[in-house]
Each structure stands twice: as C-alpha cells, then as structure tokens.
Amino acid sequence: MKLNKKDIEKALETISVSGEGQNMMESGVVKNINIFGDEVEVDLTLNTPALHIKKRAEVDVMKVIHEKVYEKAKVKVNIKVDAPQKKSTEIKGKAIPGIKNIVAVASGKGGVGKSTVTANLAVTLSKMGFKVGLLDADIYGPSATIMFDVERERPLSVTEDGKSKMKPVENYGVKILSIGFFTKPNQAVIWRGPMAAKALNQMIFDAAWGELDFLLIDLPPGTGDIHLSIMQSLPITGSVIVSTPQNVALADAKKGVAMFQQESINVPVLGIIENMAYFTPAELPDNKYYIFGEKGARNLADDLEVPFLGELPLVQSIREAGDIGRPAALQQNTPIANAMEEITKKVVQETVSRNKSLPPTEAIKITTMAGCSAVKK
Numbered sequence: 001m002k003l004n005k006k007d008i009e010k011a012l013e014t015i016s017v018s019g020e021g022q023n024m025m026e027s028g029v030v031k032n033i034n035i036f037g038d039e040v041e042v043d044l045t046l047n048t049p050a051l052h053i054k055k056r057a058e059v060d061v062m063k064v065i066h067e068k069v070y071e072k073a074k075v076k077v078n079i080k081v082d083a084p085q086k087k088s089t090e091i092k093g094k095a096i097p098g099i100k101n102i103v104a105v106a107s108g109k110g111g112v113g114k115s116t117v118t119a120n121l122a123v124t125l126s127k128m129g130f131k132v133g134l135l136d137a138d139i140y141g142p143s144a145t146i147m148f149d150v151e152r153e154r155p156l157s158v159t160e161d162g163k164s165k166m167k168p169v170e171n172y173g174v175k176i177l178s179i180g181f182f183t184k185p186n187q188a189v190i191w192r193g194p195m196a197a198k199a200l201n202q203m204i205f206d207a208a209w210g211e212l213d214f215l216l217i218d219l220p221p222g223t224g225d226i227h228l229s230i231m232q233s234l235p236i237t238g239s240v241i242v243s244t245p246q247n248v249a250l251a252d253a254k255k256g257v258a259m260f261q262q263e264s265i266n267v268p269v270l271g272i273i274e275n276m277a278y279f280t281p282a283e284l285p286d287n288k289y290y291i292f293g294e295k296g297a298r299n300l301a302d303d304l305e306v307p308f309l310g311e312l313p314l315v316q317s318i319r320e321a322g323d324i325g326r327p328a329a330l331q332q333n334t335p336i337a338n339a340m341e342e343i344t345k346k347v348v349q350e351t352v353s354r355n356k357s358l359p360p361t362e363a364i365k366i367t368t369m370a371g372c373s374a375v376k377k
C-alpha cells in the first residue's frame with residue numbers, strides 16, 4: 001500500500017476539535033505530515049498543555065489513519081504545545097457561521113421571570129418572522145424544556161459537513177437546546193463553572209443551529225464564573241436584563257449591568273425589561289396595582305443610562321402558560337401578546353442601532369429594521 005498525503009489529510013478532517021466547531025485540518029493544529037513508506041509522522045501544535053487533550057489528539061490521529069487510510073500504517077504523532085498568553089480583550093469568541101445575533105438574557109436576582117421573558121421574547125421574534133434559537137444555559141434551574149413542552153424530547157445527532165452535531169429540538173418556531181435535555185428530572189445540577197462552560201460550548205459550537213437571526217441565551221441568575229466564561233468565549237451581540245421593580249431585585253440587576261460593562265467582558269447592554277411591573281384585577285380593568293413598587297426598573301435604566309425596553313404586567317395566565325408549556329405571547333392580540341410585541345420590537349431596534357454604532361462582536365449582521373421585513377406594524 002502506497003500512502004499519500006491527501007488521504008491522510010482527508011482522514012484528519014474527520015476529527016473535530018472540541019468546542020471550536022472546526023476539524024483538525026481547518027484549525028491549523030496539523031503542522032506537518034511526513035510519509036516514509038508505510039510510516040506516517042504527524043506533527044501537531046496544540047494550544048493547551050492538558051495531558052488528556054494531548055493523549056486524545058494522539059489516539060484520534062492514529063485511529064483515523066488506521067481506520068480510514070491503512071490499518072497497518074506505522075503512525076507517529078509528535079505534539080508541541082504553544083499556549084498563547086491571551087489578553088482579556090482578545091479572548092472574545094469567534095463568530096458562529098449562520099448565527100447573526102446572540103443576545104444574552106440575564107437577571108441578577110433569581111425568580112424574577114427571566115426564563116419566562118426569554119421564552120416569550122423567542123416566540124414573539126418567531127411570530128415576527130425571525131429565525132430564532134434559544135439556548136437555556138441556566139445550569140441551576142433549566143426550564144426551557146417545560147416552558148416549550150419538549151421535556152420528553154431529546155436532541156438528535158445529525159451529520160453536518162462530516163461532523164456529528166446535536167440538532168436542537170423545535171417547537172413554536174423556536175429551536176431549543178437546554179441543559180435540561182441532559183439531566184434527569186428532579187436532579188439538581190451542581191456543575192462547576194468550567195464543566196458547565198464546556199457543555200454550553202458544545203451546545204453552541206457542536207450544534208446544528210442552521211441560519212438564525214437571533215440566538216437567545218437564558219443565563220443562570222447571578223453574576224458568577226459561568227457568566228464570565230460564557231461572555232468570554234462567545235461573540236455576544238448584546239445583553240438584556242430582566243428585573244422586577246423592588247429594590248432587592250434592582251440591586252442585583254445593577255450588578256448584572258455592571259458585569260456586562262466591565263472591561264474584560266464589554267458586552268453592550270441592549271436594555272432592561274421590567275417584569276411583574278403591576279397587577280390589574282379582571283374586575284377592575286382600569287386599575288394598576290404596583291405590588292413590587294412603581295417603575296423601579298425604568299428608573300434604574302435611566303440612572304444607568306441604558307435603554308428601557310418595556311414592562312410586562314403580573315398576570316396569572318403568564319404563569320399558567322409557562323407551566324403548560326405554551327408561552328403566553330403565542331396568543332394573538334391579547335394584552336400580554338401586545339406587550340411582548342412592544343418589548344420585542346424595542347429589543348430589535350436596540351440590536352439594530354447597536355450594530356450600526358459599534359464594531360461587530362463578529363456575529364452582527366442585521367443593520368436595519370427594514371432588513372427585518374417581517375416586523376409587524
């Protein structure tokens with residue numbers, strides 16, 4: 001058997017580089033391939049000294065050459081490590097082909113309705129004609145599977161460009177991947193930051209999202225390590241903060257804004273949404289009761305000089321719709337659907353103006369509202 005370099009390169013193309021969405025040849029890891037009779041020497045340069053990754057690369061190279069080129073080839077893999085010292089400003093992630101805008105939804109405080117608002121934002125964008133994905137990154141309490149009634153489904157594995165990828169589950173026009181698909185119901189998910197970041201990277205880079213106008217990321221509550229690693233490894237277009245109007249929530253929302261604006265993260269804040277802004281009883285439709293205080297999040301947005309994206313009232317049917325797995329905004333012409341439409345239009349507008357005024361986080365494409373031709377009214 002006469003070995004040739006082209007066949008070896010083709011075989012190496014079938015090895016995907018975890019978390020990078022590229023194969024081994026594309027990633028530039030392979031520096032040299034030398035062939036001497038039935039001997040092959042492959043030189044790799046990795047950017048990590050981690051032993052298990054070096055071992056994995058060596059085993060993968062041997063395996064694909066034996067399986068796909070020549071089973072008796074004598075394969076030698078030489079590995080050099082060249083770990084670049086990254087500056088904090090350089091560690092932003094690269095664009096994900098096909099995904100135009102990635103919007104992270106955060107809250108600071110837990111339980112303020114971040115996941116509910118994200119789900120309703122996703123279906124409203126879809127109603128407007130956008131292609132939408134939702135990544136539920138809430139490692140402490142993933143809820144997208146319940147809110148979209150896909151608890152019993154699992155992402156299928158598909159082959160795309162010779163690579164095996166996770167196919168998001170789709171409902172109501174939204175493509176969904178969630179940590180919840182990979183955990184058992186009632187199981188507490190206590191993952192360390194790096195583990196969670198790795199799982200999330202796979203759900204982003206090793207998933208068959210296809211073309212998306214918006215990928216919404218439902219972040220865990222708080223401002224911890226997991227947020228840092230997500231922000232630093234992904235080209236986030238902008239962030240949306242959800243808060244209820246009371247002081248304890250506002251204090252945490254403020255921390256959320258500060259997190260996105262800190263130098264090493266520097267993700268533009270598209271604005272703040274006030275959830276559970278007021279309550280209107282059915283029998284007194286003209287009355288508004290400000291149970292958690294009036295205009296707290298609106299005032300916070302003014303103080304911090306970030307856009308106010310709108311308010312969503314406290315309504316029993318929003319909770320009920322979330323519980324049965326059909327986001328309330330899917331209904332037509334209800335006060336909730338209309339409120340969500342106003343909020344969503346503002347999110348789109350802020351994305352458009354962010355994309356016009358700031359350099360891209362690489363993944364920025366929509367530059368006019370007209371480009372969003374399906375936006376109603």
Ligand SMILES: Nc1ncnc2c1ncn2[C@@H]1O[C@H](COP(=O)(O)OP(=O)(O)OP(=O)(O)O)[C@@H](O)[C@H]1O
Pocket residue numbers: 107109110111112113114115116117138141143220221275276312313314315316317318319320322323
């Ligand atoms: N505007 C609203 N009106 C009525 N109920 C709401 C509203 N927003 C959220 N809820 C309900 O409040 C509860 C908490 O909402 P949700 O799970 O979206 O919060 P969260 O901020 O994502 O929570 P966590 O921090 O645990 O991720 C849910 O039962 C949800 O249905």
